[in-house]
Amino acid sequence: MKSLRSIALGLAIGLGGAATTAAGELTIATVNNGHMIEMQKLTSVFEEANPGITVKWVTLEEGVLRQRVTTDISTKGGQFDVMTIGMYEAPIWGERGWLEPLEFGADYGVDDILPAMRGGLSHDGTLYAAPFYGESSMVMYRKDLLDAAGMDMPDNPTWGHVQDAAAAMTDRDNGVYGICLRGKPGWGDNMAFLTTMANSFGARWFDEQWRPQLDSPAWNHAVSFYVDLLTNHGPPGSEANSFNEILALMNEGKCGMWIDATIAASFVTDPGQSKVADKIAFAQSPVAVTSRGANWLWAWALAVPSGTNQADEAKTFIEWATSREYIELVAATNGWGSVPTGTRTSTYENRNFLDAALFAEAELKAILSADPSNSTQDPTPYTGVQFAAIPEFQAIGIAVGQQMTAALAGKVSVAEALENAQDIADREMRKAGYY
Amino acid sequence: MNDTQRALWSERAAITAAWVAGILMFFPIFWMALTSFKTELEAIAVPPTIIFDPTLENFSLIQERTDYTGFAWNSIITSVGGTALAMAIAVPAAYAMAFFPGRRTKDVLLWMLSTKMLPAVGVLMPIYLISQKLGLLDTRIVLVVIYAMINLPIVIWLLFTYFREIPKEILEASRMDGTSTFNEIVEIVIPLSWGGVASTALLSIVLLWNEAFWSINLTSSDAGTLTALVASFSSPEGLFWSKLSAVSTAACAPIVVLGWFCQKQLVQGLTFGAVK
Numbered sequence: 001m002k003s004l005r006s007i008a009l010g011l012a013i014g015l016g017g018a019a020t021t022a023a024g025e026l027t028i029a030t031v032n033n034g035h036m037i038e039m040q041k042l043t044s045v046f047e048e049a050n051p052g053i054t055v056k057w058v059t060l061e062e063g064v065l066r067q068r069v070t071t072d073i074s075t076k077g078g079q080f081d082v083m084t085i086g087m088y089e090a091p092i093w094g095e096r097g098w099l100e101p102l103e104f105g106a107d108y109g110v111d112d113i114l115p116a117m118r119g120g121l122s123h124d125g126t127l128y129a130a131p132f133y134g135e136s137s138m139v140m141y142r143k144d145l146l147d148a149a150g151m152d153m154p155d156n157p158t159w160g161h162v163q164d165a166a167a168a169m170t171d172r173d174n175g176v177y178g179i180c181l182r183g184k185p186g187w188g189d190n191m192a193f194l195t196t197m198a199n200s201f202g203a204r205w206f207d208e209q210w211r212p213q214l215d216s217p218a219w220n221h222a223v224s225f226y227v228d229l230l231t232n233h234g235p236p237g238s239e240a241n242s243f244n245e246i247l248a249l250m251n252e253g254k255c256g257m258w259i260d261a262t263i264a265a266s267f268v269t270d271p272g273q274s275k276v277a278d279k280i281a282f283a284q285s286p287v288a289v290t291s292r293g294a295n296w297l298w299a300w301a302l303a304v305p306s307g308t309n310q311a312d313e314a315k316t317f318i319e320w321a322t323s324r325e326y327i328e329l330v331a332a333t334n335g336w337g338s339v340p341t342g343t344r345t346s347t348y349e350n351r352n353f354l355d356a357a358l359f360a361e362a363e364l365k366a367i368l369s370a371d372p373s374n375s376t377q378d379p380t381p382y383t384g385v386q387f388a389a390i391p392e393f394q395a396i397g398i399a400v401g402q403q404m405t406a407a408l409a410g411k412v413s414v415a416e417a418l419e420n421a422q423d424i425a426d427r428e429m430r431k432a433g434y435y
Numbered sequence: 436m437n438d439t440q441r442a443l444w445s446e447r448a449a450i451t452a453a454w455v456a457g458i459l460m461f462f463p464i465f466w467m468a469l470t471s472f473k474t475e476l477e478a479i480a481v482p483p484t485i486i487f488d489p490t491l492e493n494f495s496l497i498q499e500r501t502d503y504t505g506f507a508w509n510s511i512i513t514s515v516g517g518t519a520l521a522m523a524i525a526v527p528a529a530y531a532m533a534f535f536p537g538r539r540t541k542d543v544l545l546w547m548l549s550t551k552m553l554p555a556v557g558v559l560m561p562i563y564l565i566s567q568k569l570g571l572l573d574t575r576i577v578l579v580v581i582y583a584m585i586n587l588p589i590v591i592w593l594l595f596t597y598f599r600e601i602p603k604e605i606l607e608a609s610r611m612d613g614t615s616t617f618n619e620i621v622e623i624v625i626p627l628s629w630g631g632v633a634s635t636a637l638l639s640i641v642l643l644w645n646e647a648f649w650s651i652n653l654t655s656s657d658a659g660t661l662t663a664l665v666a667s668f669s670s671p672e673g674l675f676w677s678k679l680s681a682v683s684t685a686a687c688a689p690i691v692v693l694g695w696f697c698q699k700q701l702v703q704g705l706t707f708g709a710v711k
Contacts, residue, residue: 029655032669033671034672034673041500058655058667059667061667064652077567079573079655175481243672244671244672244675248674251476252479252480254481263672267673273476273674274476
């Protein structure tokens with residue numbers, strides 16, 4: 001009995017240490033990306049400059065983060081004072097009044113934020129999230145393999161160029177595949193890439209009356225091209241590949257070409273993690289019939305949920321973490337090659353950064369060319385390049401992504417997959433009352 | 436082949452099958468531990484490397500970036516606390532069902548087990564909202580209560596099985612001597628089935644130590660357990676396999692050590708009913 005009493009007492013003491021949130025203590029939800037980890041390390045600099053504010057980090061897996069922040073914000077749970085969100089959520093949540101509008105002092109330099117990023121994180125001209133780092137998509141390719149094949153990659157290739165280059169670089173005997181592309185289902189996985197590809201083939205998600213257009217010839221052409229390209233020149237098991245899987249293949253020297261987020265450029269050119277770091281070159285995303293929407297636009301951004309009672313302190317933190325001074329702090333700590341990119345014009349005007357990041361020019365060009373409000377050949381009622389910024393898109397994107405993966409795996413034909421996808425999208429849009 | 440030879444071959448086949456099963460089950464753990472000592476580049480190498488220069492870089496990074504001790508302490512408190520609460524409810528419940536069965540006892544037992552078939556995500560929102568209204572989000576208390584509830588069916592089932600093995604005559608004799616129900620449970624039933632009770636508690640602790648869904652969804656900065664820490668090492672953009680392996684190894688280590696020390700009691704307890 002004595003031991004039972006001891007256990008009970010111990011547990012009571014342990015349980016007594018339950019959570020309490022002190023005034024001035026910010027809880028920040030984020031993902032485990034390199035730039036976010038660096039921000040966590042530099043938190044002490046912020047705390048020293050702002051006595052009375054301390055920071056607690058909650059690092060979550062991306063899917064869990066989305067679910068947790070959505071739950072918290074919709075129930076006004078007040079679990080987080082600052083949230084890491086993306087370009088998809090910012091305008092939708094801003095419109096619903098779930099986020100605090102962000103206004104900063106003149107020193108912050110709002111005009112220095114790249115216009116595409118600012119626009120994508122705003123609703124009706126009000127900024128609801130400040131970009132921490134941003135990205136577009138581009139071609140990253142093995143220049144040595146292309147040279148050996150006697151071919152060139154233009155700065156602005158067509159899908160025809162990409163197909164020829166992929167065929168020339170494929171060497172199955174040595175485990176080298178001409179092209180690696182996302183195949184794993186998900187609105188932010190295969191559908192992010194496939195939407196940009198479809199955009200360039202003249203496709204769109206919805207017409208002006210919000211009717212899905214997945215059964216259009218343009219979608220069929222784009223998806224057929226994608227399936228053929230990966231089947232003939234891609235690695236086995238492409239249907240399970242997304243960013244990290246392809247990054248591993250690319251760094252191992254198994255991919256001739258990869259079209260994905262510009263942030264990958266810093267990884268594939270890092271000798272510490274890539275076997276082919278000095279053999280990589282860059283080009284803009286390929287186009288078919290139009291260059292509109294051929295490359296995506298995304299930002300990981302910091303926002304303040306309207307449920308927090310520490311909005312002022314939270315905004316102070318965001319002002320610090322997304323400032324020019326923060327970028328300079330990272331440069332002074334880890335070098336210009338490690339700074340968060342894709343957010344500010346001044347970063348791309350800095351000679352030190354341009355010298356350290358060989359991909360800077362291509363990245364900036366890609367970001368500047370992406371226009372979320374004009375991303376398709378035919379007019380649409382939605383904004384967003386690789387997504388349609390409506391609440392229903394997440395569910396539709398996931399379901400359609402599964403159909404595309406099934407087509408890539410050969411379980412259904414492209415026509416069947418698109419027909420199923422059209423039915424799914426039509427059902428969801430009707431249910432949501434769009435028509 | 437005579438009977439002796441046949442028996443010998445049969446024994447050898449059983450031993451071989453046991454070894455194969457053991458190796459198959461242990462291999463992922465071995466590979467995880469091995470990967471934790473690799474660099475990210477070595478972790479993704481194709482074909483995989485077996486011989487390499489081991490590094491402790493990943494472990495020092497975990498120490499530098501996270502409060503491992505805090506997460507481990509939360510794991511200990513919530514798994515032991517959840518088990519203690521579950522046992523406090525389950526022992527009297529199993530006692531009643533084993534020694535005073537009614538017409539519907541078997542149905543009640545089956546119904547309790549059927550609650551384990553409900554997907555946890557189905558009750559996430561109600562539990563999240565209740566926790567929020569009670570101010571219990573990100574506290575160890577909410578995890579202890581939920582952990583106790585999710586393990587209750589299996590704990591009651593196991594205890595019921597062990598209690599049923601106790602001859603009723605012993606309890607009847609004690610009642611003749613005027614023993615109260617409480618004393619009957621504490622001084623007769625529990626000591627007589629101590630092996631089963633201990634192994635049930637150990638099994639419950641192991642299951643709760645590995646629980647991730649509720650910990651990830653109901654905690655943030657204060658009450659997160661080691662499973663939440665492991666989940667936080669997955670990265671959407673960037674290689675993380677060796678770091679994830681290191682944090683997983685560090686999270687598994689305490690419970691593996693506990694299991695190692697208690698394996699005799701665990702096996703004894705779990706086979707208690709089977710061999711009788």
